Amino acid sequence: MGETKLFFGPNHPGMHGNFSVHMYVEGDIVKKARPVPGFLHRGFEKLMERRYWYSNISLIPRICVPEPDINEICYAMAVEKIAKIEVPERAQWIRMIVLELARIANHIWTVGGIGGPLGLYTASYWGVADRDRILDIFEALTGARIYHMYIIIGGVRKNMTPKVEDMIWKTLDYIESRLPDYENLIFKNRIVHSRLRGRLILTREQAMEMGVTGVGLRATGVEYDIRKVDPYLFYDRVEFEVPTATEGDAFSRVYLKFKEIPQSIKIIRQALEKMPQSDRVNVPAGKGSGLRRVIPKGMAYAHVESTRGEYGFFVVSDGKNKPYRVAVRGASYPQGLYGIEKYLPGTRIEDVPIWLATMDVCAPEIDR
Numbered sequence: 001m002g003e004t005k006l007f008f009g010p011n012h013p014g015m016h017g018n019f020s021v022h023m024y025v026e027g028d029i030v031k032k033a034r035p036v037p038g039f040l041h042r043g044f045e046k047l048m049e050r051r052y053w054y055s056n057i058s059l060i061p062r063i064c065v066p067e068p069d070i071n072e073i074c075y076a077m078a079v080e081k082i083a084k085i086e087v088p089e090r091a092q093w094i095r096m097i098v099l100e101l102a103r104i105a106n107h108i109w110t111v112g113g114i115g116g117p118l119g120l121y122t123a124s125y126w127g128v129a130d131r132d133r134i135l136d137i138f139e140a141l142t143g144a145r146i147y148h149m150y151i152i153i154g155g156v157r158k159n160m161t162p163k164v165e166d167m168i169w170k171t172l173d174y175i176e177s178r179l180p181d182y183e184n185l186i187f188k189n190r191i192v193h194s195r196l197r198g199r200l201i202l203t204r205e206q207a208m209e210m211g212v213t214g215v216g217l218r219a220t221g222v223e224y225d226i227r228k229v230d231p232y233l234f235y236d237r238v239e240f241e242v243p244t245a246t247e248g249d250a251f252s253r254v255y256l257k258f259k260e261i262p263q264s265i266k267i268i269r270q271a272l273e274k275m276p277q278s279d280r281v282n283v284p285a286g287k288g289s290g291l292r293r294v295i296p297k298g299m300a301y302a303h304v305e306s307t308r309g310e311y312g313f314f315v316v317s318d319g320k321n322k323p324y325r326v327a328v329r330g331a332s333y334p335q336g337l338y339g340i341e342k343y344l345p346g347t348r349i350e351d352v353p354i355w356l357a358t359m360d361v362c363a364p365e366i367d368r
Contacts (some may be wrong), residue, residue, distance in 0.1 A: 038367060
């Protein structure tokens with residue numbers, strides 16, 4: 001029997017942006033897989049080099065739709081290193097809160113979303129509905145639900161009000177109360193175990209060879225989290241754990257995301273208690289006024305722990321009012337390109353969407 005070519009995608013609802021996998025199958029076994037990005041044609045890095053330093057704040061969140069704030073913080077931290085800008089303490093705590101809220105929102109969406117390829121649609125509905133509560137917080141804080149443009153060079157755009165703080169406390173309590181329901185529906189479900197346990201295994205050696213970070217690496221027993229190994233903001237001032245597993249399979253990757261949610265809740269509660277009360281949440285950056293401010297010559301790399309792993313920005317300034325060079329280290333780039341070609345052959349057709357979901361392939365990161 002010869003090979004048959006099948007197309008998985010391009011489909012926006014199935015992923016965080018248009019992306020396609022061309023599969024060559026015999027029966028239901030994948031013999032060859034080829035990722036086909038390029039449907040977005042965004043070219044973020046070159047676009048950033050043609051815009052003013054502050055104008056990029058409205059562009060970069062789109063590099064990763066489900067977790068846009070990591071682009072804002074990486075860009076801001078890199079520019080702040082070059083310009084030697086001291087960010088106000090309250091702004092640093094607020095940044096942490098925003099990042100951890102984004103982490104919870106994305107994890108809930110991913111954990112619930114695994115129900116899609118498994119036919120467990122109740123989980124998907126729960127994930128979307130509960131994530132929406134966090135989007136309500138973002139809307140109250142920033143005026144936007146998805147692309148916030150809130151973390152800026154020198155701090156955050158505006159202060160966090162007592163009303164927003166109260167929303168956060170109540171939402172954290174609600175999310176925490178829902179976790180046992182997710183545990184029972186998803187992780188004690190026979191269908192989930194039969195479809196995910198022992199499937200799409202990635203060993204420690206394979207993950208490290210490919211450059212996979214985040215839960216893809218931690219599922220192999222490696223406790224690597226940028227918030228711990230190279231703390232930024234005030235992550236060294238809060239207590240939290242980094243869940244790990246040893247199986248390296250699809251189940252472990254999803255379950256680790258679920259186990260990270262209470263850790264993020266713990267971080268946010270500590271941040272709310274520790275951050276000082278102040279009206280100062282940003283400082284002027286660069287020389288000049290308005291969008292035409294210039295940043296001194298220099299270069300810097302800033303990285304953070306996204307929900308998909310290490311995410312970074314390398315920024316070069318030639319002393320003018322626009323970046324000279326920007327390069328983005330997309331966390332899902334290795335598993336979204338090399339991983340698909342090397343590790344999907346030999347799997348079954350129904351495993352393809354599970355790889356994309358549990359390995360967090362984010363299309364805009366690849367089409368950057």
